[in-house]
Amino acid sequence: MTESLSCGVCGRSVPLDEDHVTVSVEAIRIRDRDNRDEYVLHWRCAESAFGGWLKP
Ligand SMILES: [Zn+2]
Numbered sequence: 635m636t637e638s639l640s641c642g643v644c645g646r647s648v649p650l651d652e653d654h655v656t657v658s659v660e661a662i663r664i665r666d667r668d669n670r671d672e673y674v675l676h677w678r679c680a681e682s683a684f685g686g687w688l689k690p
Pocket of ligand 1 (some may be wrong): 641642643644645646675676679
């Protein structure tokens with residue numbers, strides 16, 4: 635059985651032996667502890683979520 639995780643966008647399972655995207659979100663807080671979250675997304679879900687974003 636292939637290991638899979640839940641997609642952060644659609645909630646369905648993401649087989650880790652297929653194309654997928656991992657996202658690491660870091661919340662930088664000046665007056666509090668930083669916060670880090672990890673997400674796994676389907677390739678298509680990531681494209682619809684991040685398509686058109688500009689790099690800093
Ligand atoms: Zn998805």
